[in-house]
Amino acid sequence: MAGLSKINWLENIQEISIEFKNSLVLETCLQFQKDLYTCGFELSEFHTHKAHELYDFTFNYLKCLEGSKLQDLLYRVDVPESLMKNISLEEDYFEALTDLILHREAMKVFFRHYYSS
16 A cells, blocks of 8 residues: 555545535544544544545544554444455555545445435
8 A cells, every 4th residue: 555645545536526525525524533432532523625634634643542442443433354454564554544444434424325315
């Protein structure tokens, strides 16, 4: 996963409207915060529709988590263990982890919209 960009987790959805993309970023932000709260983590509310701001927020938050707290969050976000093994030896571990978590959170949001229609 070398050479990750700050919006790599959003690259697979290039052909959608700007409005939907902004909405997806905001809802992904809210989903990530919901999962943090569910794990019992305290944080001040953060809302954005800009992918790079969400990436920075998530990256910085993850770097501050201790081992067991990070494991609790990964379980809550439902990151597959096989993907965690793939990034465990990455030089830029927290960049890869941020991308992985945001991608998973965005998929939750996308599927919630897809199946609610």
